[in-house]
Amino acid sequence: MKSVLAVCLNPALDREFVIDNFKIDKLNVVPNEKNKMTPGGKGVNVAVILSKYNIPSIVTGFIGGYVGNVLLSELRKIDSLISTSFVHISDETRENIAIADTVNHTLTEINSEGPVVDLHSIEAFLKRYEVLVQQVKTVVISGSIPRGVPNSIYGELTKIAKRYNKTVFWEARDEIILESMKIAFPDVLKYDLRRSEKILGNILNTEKEYVEATKEFIKKGARLVILSYKTVFDFVGTVDGVWKFSPKVNIDHSYLLGAGDTFVASMIMAQLEGKCCVDMARYGYAAAVAKTSYMGKEPPSRQQIEEYLSLVSSERVE
């Protein structure tokens, strides 16, 4: 039995070109060694991190076109612990080009709009998903939703997973959580607040408001809630109370990329090893903080995470 089903509804091929002195209205050349591509999308990222921790996973979602084929080939190259079972669609998968200029310190992004998924493909996906979900212990659903797919899909998928008694993790934005929680709640709910600060439709400001929101989710049915606060803190809630997590070290904000996915993947690892609730969250948080201590895409090692457990504090606030 595979351990994890990683649902990545809207995967992306992330391309990076390093072009020094990148200029508009000119011919710019990308040297071959500065032209990179990596499979992306939050669900895919979680599966890749899990593979570094030796945890096998199946990745599913929608994939299509030339970009989708490249993404699949590259994903399969990363680790044989990752298997893929995507529904193929006719539109092209997202292609995100980032042009890094190390002289002028700019990052110019060119993203494709992404695919539109039709109802027929959604039906095919739901059938496929129900088969896959029975083959795993844990389901993680993470990241954006392509056009054509309703925001309630996280809820629908969770309802199916719960029919088979699976543990379900979400990391998503407010509009997805708002619609999906009308249908079902995950075991672990983590907000993706990178692009929007909204929680339950409101922009929260004070710590008190975060604590109240945390309690609200627990009341509604989540078992563990994680709301990031001012980027480097987290409010964590269970039926037993609310905690505020803080780092005891300085966080370099330029190394934050990938910290959220590391958080989720490490919680899954902790859960598969028997940790629960606040301990599981603390493990994920320590991994995320460890991730910000260096540049590069690799997740922290097990040993680094263990070290960082003593470099984070969890203060009970309610």
Added chain:
Amino acid sequence: MKSVLAVCLNPALDREFVIDNFKIDKLNVVPNEKNKMTPGGKGVNVAVILSKYNIPSIVTGFIGGYVGNVLLSELRKIDSLISTSFVHISDETRENIAIADTVNHTLTEINSEGPVVDLHSIEAFLKRYEVLVQQVKTVVISGSIPRGVPNSIYGELTKIAKRYNKTVFWEARDEIILESMKIAFPDVLKYDLRRSEKILGNILNTEKEYVEATKEFIKKGARLVILSYKTVFDFVGTVDGVWKFSPKVNIDHSYLLGAGDTFVASMIMAQLEGKCCVDMARYGYAAAVAKTSYMGKEPPSRQQIEEYLSLVSSERVE
């Protein structure tokens, strides 16, 4: 028997994104309907134009990687009259991204460096080429050369073609012509002067210098030479003399894209239909001028070319 072997040593996938208000250091989104890709490289372009005139061709050269696969699929979609017989290499084929901003009227180009071809692949190509060349009447070699392949390759390929009595067309830049003409001369030599104005190592200025250069190539062994002069004129030479071709209509310089490839493809069409020498060149020139009379990638129709034959003048200058 296929009519034409089109040699495109360094094909490219041409991608066009229309992004209005394209900005550095920002996230830019390309709408799906403004995200286009077309197979490119001058040899490929000639084959595509020939297919519009119902002339079958085989395209050969080096192709590789994900970009190469996309190029091949897209090329095969264009017309079943085009067959492909590329040598596959491990490096990625060129990907040329053009970002058109119709608000600020800029064209930002991002080109990959292109592949490096190893000796083993060059050998494989030469063997393949010798088989293919026997299947056609005419060989056209056009465009740039990837790294690793010597500039003399046009000459080597022509020497092989001449062993089987094929008609050979070149369109290339000076550095290729200089090295290749040491080995063999084509029947039709057309200079690609878009990026460099050099002819036989010198920058020519006066009409007299162009006439002398034209005569020099004929003396050295070419049967027909075409040197474009101030973009819209051409000096054309044969053993019988030198002509200056001029348009009788105004040329819109913004529609020049593709005129050179149209020129070559139309000369090939004329040659296959029995035209020779200056008449063949005049036919190609009329097609190129017709091509500049409208926007768009489609080549002019046969009827348009016939009409433009009366809109160009060919004045004997020597």
